[in-house]
C-alpha cells in the first residue's frame with residue numbers, strides 16, 4: 070500500500086517537474102539576457118522570499134486562531150481590544166522592512182535607467198498595427214524598415230496547425246550586435262503602443278508626438294520575442310516584435326546586405342508606369358498597409374472602417390483620393406501615409422484602389438502626381 | 445449648522461408627509477420609483493448591482509471562452525476589446541460601487557440611530573440615475589461601430605478613433621459620477637448630522653467610518669474623472685486638442701488625470717469592504733474589534749495617500765527617474781496602514797470564540813486573499829520589476845485578488861450577515877457554505893495561474909496568444925466558468941431565503957452588538973429610529 074502510494078507520488082512529482090521545466094509552465098520571470106533582466110529577476114526573487122516570510126508569519130497566527138480559538142471547542146472570548154505597544158510595533162517594523170526593500174529597488178532602478186553613452190541608437194515607431202525601425206546612429210545608420218506579423222491567417226482561424234512561434238513572428242527582424250549598448254527611442258504615429266521584449270527587460274510606451282527612450286545590451290546571441298503591451302485598437306494582439314542578436318561580424322554582413330537591398334529597391338521617381346504594373350505593385354502595398362482595416366475585398370468593417378469599393382473618394386476626383394492617403398484624416402484611424410510610403414508606393418496603392426473590386430475608374434496615378442500633391 | 449439641525453426635524457416630518465402614514469405608501473412599481481425610504485433604496489441598489497454583476501460576468505465568460513484556446517474562435521478582435529472594456533466598466537461602476545452604496549443606505553441610518561438619510565429625495569435620484577447609465581453603456585453595442593474597444597481606462601488618443609459608442613459610454617460615466625457624488629454628499633451629511641445623541645464620531649461602528657472616508661474620496665475624485673472624459677468628448681467632436689500632440693496637447697496628460705481619479709477609485713472600492721469586514725470579524729469572534737482607533741487612523745491615511753501615488757500605473761510612459769522613485773516610495777508606504785488593518789483583524793480573532801457561519805467564511809476568504817493581492821501590489825510597486833509586469837496578466841491577477849476576492853467577497857459577507865436583519869428570514873447555511881467554498885476554489889483556479897502568465901510575459905487585453913501560454917489559459921478559463929456558475933447558486937440562495945427562508949431569530953449572531961441588532965426588531969420595520977436611541 071505505502072509502496073504503491075510512494076510510486077504514485079513519485080510519478081506525480083516527476084510529471085510536475087517535467088511540466089515546470091517546459092516553457093509552457095514557466096512560473097517565474099525570465100532571467101533574460103541582459104544585466105537589467107538579471108537585476109529584475111533577482112530583486113523579484115528577493116521580494117518573494119520577504120513576502121513568503123511575512124505571509125507565513127501573519128497567517129500562521131490567523132490559522133492558529135481558527136484552529137484553537139473556536140467556539141465549538143468551548144473557547145471563551147477574551148475581551149482585550151487594544152495595546153498601544155503592540156500597535157506601535159506593527160506600524161514601525163513594517164516601515165523598516167520597507168526601507169530594506171526600497172534600498173535594492175532604488176539601486177536597481179538607477180542601474181536600469183542609465184541610458185548614457187550608447188553604441189547605437191534605433192528609433193522604433195508604433196503604427197496600427199506594425200512597427201517601424203530606423204537605425205539612427207552607429208553601425209547601420211540609415212537602415213529603415215517595417216516589421217509586421219508574419220503568422221498566416223490560416224493559423225489564426227484554425228485552418229492550419231499553429232507553428233511554434235505563432236503570433237510571435239515577423240517578416241523582418243530587428244538585428245543588433247551582441248554586447249553593444251543599444252539605445253531605443255520610441256514614438257508612435259497614431260495611438261499609444263508599447264515596445265515590450267521580456268528577455269531584454271525593456272518595456273517603453275510609444276507615444277504619438279513624443280519621443281521616449283530606453284536601452285538594452287544583450288549578452289547572448291539569439292532571437293528574442295515580444296509584443297505590443299499597450300491596447301492600440303483592433304489588432305493590438307497581433308503586432309509582435311522580434312529582435313535578433315548576432316555577433317559583430319554577422320551584424321556587419323547584415324548591414325551590408327540591408328544597404329544593398331535598399332539601393333536596389335529604390336524606385337526611379339520619374340518613371341512612367343503602365344496600369345497593370347502599377348496595379349500589381351499597388352496590391353502589395355495595399356496588403357502591407359491597408360488590408361487590416363479596409364480588408365482584402367475592399368469592403369472595410371461596417372461601422373469602423375469604410376468600404377473602398379464604390380466609395381465616393383475612391384471613385385471620385387483623384388486629387389481627394391491622393392490627399393486622403395497622403396494626409397490621412399485627423400481623429401480617425403485613417404493615418405497619414407505620406408511619411409511611411411514613397412511617391413511610387415502611394416501612386417501604386419491609389420491606382421490599385423481605383424481599379425479593383427467593383428471600382429473601374431481606369432485612372433493611372435503617376436509618382437509625379439503624388440510628388441505634386443505633397444506640395 | 446442650525447439649518448441642518450432643522451433639517452433633521454424635517455426628515456422626520458418629511459417621512460410622514462411623503463407616505464401619508466405608514467400603511468399607505470404607493471404600491472407596485474410606483475413604490476420603487478418614488479420611494480425616499482433608505483431601506484427601499486438600499487434594496488434597489490443591491491439588486492441593481494447584482495444584475496450588473498451578471499451582465500459583467502457574462503462578458504467575462506465571453507473573454508475567457510475566447511481565451512480558452514489559442515486562435516480566434518468565437519468573437520472578432522474588435523468585439524473582444526469591447527468585452528474587456530465593458531466588463532471592466534460594468535464591474536467597477538455598475539456592480540461593486542453600487543453594492544456598497546446599497547450597504548451604506550441600509551446600514552448607516554440603522555447603525556447611527558438615524559430615521560433615514562439626510563436628503564431622502566436626492567437619495568432617490570442618486571439611485572435612479574444608475575439605470576439610465578446602464579442602458580447607455582449597454583446600448584453602445586447597438587450603434588454603428590459597436591462598443592468602444594479602449595479598455596476601462598479609456599486612454600487617449602485611441603478614444604478619438606471610436607464610433608458613437610464611445611460618446612454613449614462617456615455620458616454613462618457622467619451619470620454614474622453624478623450619482624456617486626450625490627450619494628456621497630448624502631452620506632457625509634447623514635453621518636455628520638444625524639447621529640443619535642451620545643454617538644460621538646469615535647463611537648461610530650467602523651463600517652460608518654469607512655463610508656465617511658469613502659464619501660470624501662468620491663466627492664474629491666469623481667469630478668476629476670468627469671473632467672477627463674469631458675475633455676475626451678471635446679477632443680472627439682469640438683476640435684480641442686487636450687490629448688492630441690499635433691494640436692499642442694499631450695496623450696499622457698489623460699493618463700495623469702485618469703489615474704488621479706483611478707487610484708483613489710480602487711480605495712473607494714476597497715475601503716467600504718474593509719468596513720464590512722470590520723463588523724463581521726468581531727461579531728463572529730465574539731470579541732470587540734482590536735485597535736478601533738488605529739483602524740480609523742489607518743483608513744484615513746490610506747485615503748490621503750491614495751491621492752499621492754497615481755503614477756505607479758504609468759511607470760513605463762517615460763517619467764524622469766526622480767518621478768519613478770517618488771511614486772515607488774509613496775506606493776510602498778501604503779503597505780504600512782494596510783498592514784495595520786490586517787494585523788488588527790487577526791488580533792481581533794486572537795483568543796476570541798470563533799464560529800464559521802457563511803459571513804465569517806467570506807470574511808476570512810477576504811482576509812487571506814486580499815492580503816495576497818496586497819503582496820502582489822507591493823511587487824508591482826517596485827518600478828524596475830513593474831517594467832516587466834505592467835500591462836501583463838500579472839496585473840490582471842493582482843487587481844482581481846483585491847477586487848473580486850477583496851471587495852466582492854466582502855459584499856457577500858455583508859449580504860449574508862445583514863440578510864436576516866433586512867428580511868427577517870434566514871438563508872440556507874449549508875448552501876451558503878457551499879457558495880463560499882465553490883467561490884474560493886474557482887476564484888483561485890481562475891486567477892492564481894494568471895500570475896504565471898504575467899511573469900512569462902503575456903500582455904493583457906489580447907484576444908489570442910502564443911502556444912507557450914496555452915495551459916494556464918485553459919486552467920484559468922475552466923476556473924472562470926466554475927466561478928460564474930457558482931454565482932447563480934448565490935442568486936438561488938437569496939431567492940429561496942426570501943420566498944421560504946426560516947424566520948430569523950431576533951439576534952441571529954450572538955456576537956453582533958451594533959444598534960441595528962441591539963435596538964431594533966428583526967426584521968427592521970419600514971421606519972426605524974423615529975425617536976433616536978440614546979447611546980452611552
Ligand code: HEM
Nearest residue numbers: 504507528532535536595596597840847848904905906924
Ligand atoms: C467572474 C469573475 C471574473 C472573471 C472571470 C473576470 C475576468 C476578467 C478578464 C479575463 C479580464 C480581461 C483581462 C485583460 O484582457 O486585460 C478582466 C478584466 C477586468 N476585470 Fe474582471 N473578471 C471577473 C470579475 C471581475 C469583478 C467582480 C471585477 C470588479 C471590480 C472585475 C474588474 C475588472 C477590471 C477593472 C478589468 C480591466 C478591464 C480592462 O482591461 O479595461 N472583474 N476580467
Ligand SMILES: [Cu+2]
Nearest residue numbers: 297299301305
Ligand atoms: Cu498595442
Ligand SMILES: [Cu+2]
Nearest residue numbers: 706707754757
Ligand atoms: Cu493605483
